[in-house]
Amino acid sequence: MSTLEKIRCGVAGVGYLGQHHARIYDALPDCELAGIFETNDARAAEICEKHKCRRFNSLEELGNSCDAVSIVVPTDKHCQVALALLETQCHLLIEKPLCTSLAEAEAILAKARAKDRIVQVGHIEHYNPVMSYLETAVNNPRYLTADRLAPFNPRGTEVGVVLDLMIHDIGIILQLVKSPVAHIDALGVNVISPYEDIANARITFANGAVANLNTSRVSMKKVRELRVFQPGAYLSIDFMNQSGHLTRMQGDTIFDIKREEIPIEKDEPLTRELSSFVQCVRNHVNPKVGTELGKSALEVAIQITDIIRSNPPSR
Secondary structure (H helix, E strand, O other): OOOOOOEEEEEEOOOOOHHHHHHHHHHOOOEEEEEEEOOOHHHHHHHHHHHOOEEOOOHHHHHHOOOEEEEOOOHHHHHHHHHHHHOOOOEEEEEOOOOOOHHHHHHHHHHHHHHOOOEEEEOHHHHOHHHHHHHHHOOOOOEEEEEEEOOOOOOOOOOOHHHHHHHHHHHHHHHHHOOOEEEEEEEEEOOOOOOOOEEEEEEEEOOOOEEEEEEEOOOOOOEEEEEEEEOOEEEEEEOOOOEEEEEEEOOOOOOOEEEEEOOOOOOOHHHHHHHHHHHHHHHOOOOOOOHHHHHHHHHHHHHHHHHHHHOOOOO
């Protein structure tokens, strides 16, 4: 594809998150927002008026008019929409989680390979500026704790909190630890929705590292924090505020310890994610978060969910 030619992008589903995909595609200098597919008439009219783009009547029309499409529909529709769009030969960014089952994941991967199309999975925290720091600073994590709390929002409740929110931290931890999962313990409870709204998981890896994840979507406050302990250093990271500090030994004694703030240049993770996706499409290269990592995170999230549902809390 010519470096001067704009990438024609589209969005399937312009709800709370999809509207931001449309906004960013419209603003990126090397993109053209070709249009959207949206079943809600009022919402479609609003977004098309705001961005002066076209509303397509079908996924086939959208895909045939675009080089790349973001799929931002409810999770239980990801596979159906992805397979339809892959038939039109467009590249995809599928919001996390990739889908709801490993069978669906395999179907998407097989179709993408057959069509030679890029599929990026929207694990947005991998494009958070703090993740760039973690990927260079973390070299031997032994114990990790992740806390992700959010007020209740009906959006996302077609799945439990593990697939809705915890999967962010699962993907981050898999990327940092780089070791197979050896054992998982988990528990969770329903509070408002039909599925788990609060969950805790403890993951033990083959190399001995341990991660403890706490997630809630019925909290009074928002928290997105990660702590990493490794020989000689402790990192505390705030993904929401894009800040953190590093505590480490400076010399040979335990008394020679220094704490320093981490220099992080703040930026909008979604803009970085979509910009990276567009460049992957232009150059036909694998994305930072491709289907393999997306599938691995999904597999662990499904294991955690299965453990929770096989051991419901006693009444």
